[in-house]
Amino acid sequence: MRRAVDPPAADEEQPTCTSSQPLLKQDTPERPRWRTTRRDFYHDEKLMRGLKPRCCARLGLGTLIFLGLIQLFSVLGGLLIVFVPDGIHRILNQWGRLGHIGQGLSSWPTDFSRGILPKPCHSHNDYWRRVPLYSAIEAGCMSVEADVWLFREELYIGHSLASLTPNRTLASLYVDPLVQILEKQNPTTQFHPDGNVSQHGVFDTAPEQSLTLLIDFKTSGSALFPYVLSALEPLRSRGHLTYRNGTQTINRPITVVGTGNTPFSLVDSDLTNPHHDIFFDAPLAAMWEGLPGETSTPAPKPESSVYGADIDASLPDGSASERQQQPASGEDLGQGMSGAAQSPDAYTSENSFYASVSFAQAIGHVVYGKLSESQMNLIRGHIRGAHRRGLKARYWELPFWPIGLRNHVWDVLVKEGVDLLNVDDLKGATETDWGSKTGWWS
Structure with missing residues (x-):
């Protein structure tokens, strides 16, 4: 006994096959550019030529940013000593001032x-x-x-x-x-x-x-x-x-x-x-x-x-x-x-x-x-x-x-x-x- 098959809904289109060829490339869903792979660009010669320079540019930019961050941290560390000095720097900066260590000792006659x-x-x-x-x-x-x-x-x-x-x-x-x-x-x-x-x-x-x-x-x-x-x-x-x-x-x-x-x-x-x-x-x-x-x-x-x-x-x-x-x-x-x-x-x-x-x-x-x-x-x-x-x-x-x-x-x-x-x-x-x-x- 053959099993009955439900008929398709009235508003649903049935796929038609007019040829034995596979679906064309443009019929495949397009990925976001950031998720593309080298294989996706295999047939796109222009994009392949621009891929390597873009990678080098990104690498150089990243290096510059990294070095800039190091320099920024170094400057901030120096400013930290100026504005929040430790014990020895506090003494050196305030030496000889009224009410501080070395009061009256910062100068001499000659x-x-x-x-x-x-x-x-x-x-x-x-x-x-x-x-x-x-x-x-x-x-x-x-x-x-x-x-x-x-x-x-x-x-x-x-x-x-x-x-x-x-x-x-x-x-x-x-x-x-x-x-x-x-x-x-x-x-x-x-x-x-x-x-x-x-x-x-x-x-x-x-x-x-x-x-x-x-x-x-x-x-x-x-x-x-x-x-x-x-x-x-x-x-x-x-x-x-x-x-x-x-x-x-x-x-x-x-x-x-x-x-x-x-x-x-x-x-x-x-x-x-x-x-x-x-x-x-x-x-x-x-x-x-x-x-x-x-x-x-x-x-x-x-x-x-x-x-x-x-x-x-x-x-x-x-x-x-x-x-x-x-x-x-x-x-x-x-x-x-x-x-x-x-x-x-x-x-x-x-x-x-x-x-x-x-x-x-x-x-x-x-x-x-x-x-x-x-x-x-x-x-x-x-x-x-x-x-x-x-x-x-x-x-x-x-x-x-x-x-x-x-x-x-x-x-x-x-x-x-x-x-x-x-x-x-x-x-x-x-x-x-x-x-x-x-x-x-x-």
Whole structure:
């Protein structure tokens, strides 16, 4: 007996088969794109070509996000210490404050230059800086330079006549500030009862280090000298100036050196320099010495530079004492040449401190970014001769551009034994590792 089959509902369509072929691809249900597989794209060549780049892009994006999260957590960890410090950081941040650990212990009498280490650099044209003297001390420079002009019995500071102003004087920019600094560095206390006896220099980390005040005589040296001698009295009377006592040099916080038109004959005289506390900037080029048995030609002397040729015509009307005297023979010839001695052996540590010369004139231009063998011979001979006489070698008018060339020259001079770098860029000389960056030609 055959089983009866229920007839289909009236509204239900029956599938019809008009062919023996299988269902077409478009008749299959479509999956979401995120659930597709490689097999689904087998017949889609265009999608297959784009699959690999998309995977790489997603992988790269994921890596960047992961690294970004690590960096974010690192920053948040640092901020956590700042805003929620632990025990040691809380003490360090609040040290010395009222009501906290270390109250009243965060400063001391000589902390004017706390943490500053003195460095063998000379602040060239120091008065040009936004804050003269103090900027050089902050950088750690052991020497500063002041150009001095005499007008109407006053010593003005500036690079040229056009730059002079009534309030920028040797006293206001250098002597008075140094007196104030050294008074703070040498207080009168129960532990240091002789506060007027100078013992502590401007650098707290190296109290024995003397700061050199290089005074560049711009007008007539013979007329300037007695005024400079008098202007230094506030430092002298407090025992702050380095001096010679006849047999040895007594080191003090400030060492004064005369350059420019400073006459050597006045510096070396007991009559004109009775305290022996102004030293000379000797001519370095004249001190060249070769090695024993060496027959190389000595270094040529630098060209003479006449300072103040237009000074007399620029002076206002006044008494004869206010006008500059006509330079005598051998005077006002520039650094190391004014009133010069007949023999370079006359310059010793008893009357001189520096031995200087223009790098551009004595050594010449640096070609192809490298000092030649003959130039190196000159530098070594200069330094050798200065050191034998007990003087500190210094070059001024160094190359300043390009920076790589400047750094290369600095590096060579320091390695060869120059005692002081003459610099305009204090930050570049004292805060960067210029010794390892000599330029593109290295």
